[in-house]
Amino acid sequence: MKYKVVLTGETWPAPFAKLKEHCDVQLWEGSGPIPRELLLEYLQDADGLLSVSHGIKVDEELLSAAPKLRVVSQSGVGYDNIDVAACTKKGIPFGNTPGVLVEATADLTFGILLSAMRQIHLGWNLVKSGQWREVMGTDLYGKTLGIYGLGDIGTAVAKRAKASGMNIIYHNRNRKQDDDQLGARYVSFDGLLDEADCIVVLVPLSDQSRGMFGKEQFKRMKATAYFVNASRGPVVNTDDLYDALKNRKIAYAALDVTDPEPLPGDHPLLSLPNILVTPHIGSATVETRNRMAMLAVDNLLAGLAKKPLLTCVNPSVNYK
Template sequence: MGKYKIVVIGQLNKDLMNQLEQKCEIKVWSSPQKIPRDTLLSWLSDAEGFISRGDVVVNGELLSKAPKLRVIAQASVGYDNVDIDACMSRSIPFGNTPEVLNEATADLIYGLLISSARRIHEGFEYVKDGKWESPFNIPMGVDLYEKTLGIIGMGNIGRRVAVRAQASGMNILYHNRKESVANNELNCKYETFENVLKQSDFIIVLVPLSNQTKKLFKKTEFEIMKQTAYFINASRGAVVDTNALYQALVNKEIAYAALDVTDPEPIQSDHPILKLNNILITPHIGSATTETRYKMGQLTVENLLAGLESKKMPSCVNKTVYN
């Protein structure tokens, strides 16, 4: 039996590529730049497997150009770039990588929380700019202890953030589409969306991107928040109306924002929001640790090989494809 033909978008650890090469004939696009659509469609014309990336739109048009495609895998939890219904119509399983990045992402979010509250990066800039000789204008932060943290989207990552926040003595509110066992397990209190925004000193957003959550945070939502509120988004950039957030920061409707995701992404270097002194932005690094990225790549390879061998994926989004 010959090797499977696959297309890989992105970089994989050398060991993981060696695993694939034992069973697969591979075309790789390793550039951080987006692959030209014509090139991708040409490569997929005879491919049986596809490791995608978040900047690739996987839709019916793409699948129609890939008649031999039997499995798609992606090293991420989110998959808003993938039309799952289109995959289902072709009986193509799609695998993602939940769970393995929970701890690393929760650490990053907690880091954004602490850095924002204590103005850590502003303190570094203060030192770099030679202002330390005049300690009277040092960046002043706020306490976490006994403050209220509101988590919008209490999923697996939200729960891990809650544990970290409780170590700082924070009180935690959360909102999901419905109450969860977080009430009893984590001593967190369920509230309506509006009440979480009204009552929280810090708000962390961890919802998936969907038609229901796109621009969930607009002008109205920022007006509901406390003027002293700190807003942290680590879900998807499009969950927030960037212009509304900019205006809220400029007009001091909220105190501060920290983002690991933006809309657009990447944010342009000349965007006016970057000129503000009450914002911190990191380049979507929630899962960016050596250990976690390896685990994500490993699960992606396992998902792909399982699909090629007509086995159930370790992590499949559209599980009903097996029925």
């Protein structure tokens, strides 16, 4: 008999074929996220849960509704929607998909910074409207890029910034031992706010990082600062960001993530001339999404077989 697996949305053909080869798949094919009540019903006799959406909340309620559940796998790096402690308590390993999306996300992060500083998107909009005229941007060369969260993606962004002649400073909870090889200088959080010409946020969402960038932080930044968020929307206080942009306390913001998300078309942020927003597409390339989906499937199959997941968030779990 094959294991029963709940898949919360469509995935890529090759990973889906591999999943179907080994499992009986209960697939949600409706538009939008699967309704919570239906998901709980699907999970009553399920052995595995494969989530393709960060919007699926895995908590005590869900786990209690799935007495046979052996493993939870999610396509994506962030897991603030997953109660990892509850999974561990119930002997359920949880896997995410780090590593495979680093370069694509770094490309997008640096790309929206580049577009904002050189006003590439504005130039294109002018050409489309029949206005062929110069758009004045700002040099990247010689500017100081401050990275808050110098993990794998932050390191990849730093390498791209170095190639553009930027100086790199960063802040983490702990200093990286090999930062000299990257040519990055460790500074305090306040030092990063004070010194950086551009700030890129790449920290995971946690109780500590939620709302970390608000009124006081924007006040400390240079009035000419460019602010980029490619981590999670709630790391930034949206109302305070709106105020900082409207009153020119900072020069510009480029966001791939927002709070709320999706951002309504009539949101006040979108009325401002000094903002660029993309719809959370950091990992959205064909190659990267295929690799993420395959890793998520491999994690799931390993958990079903009570083998170590390739990328397990709670590796000390005692398997169910």
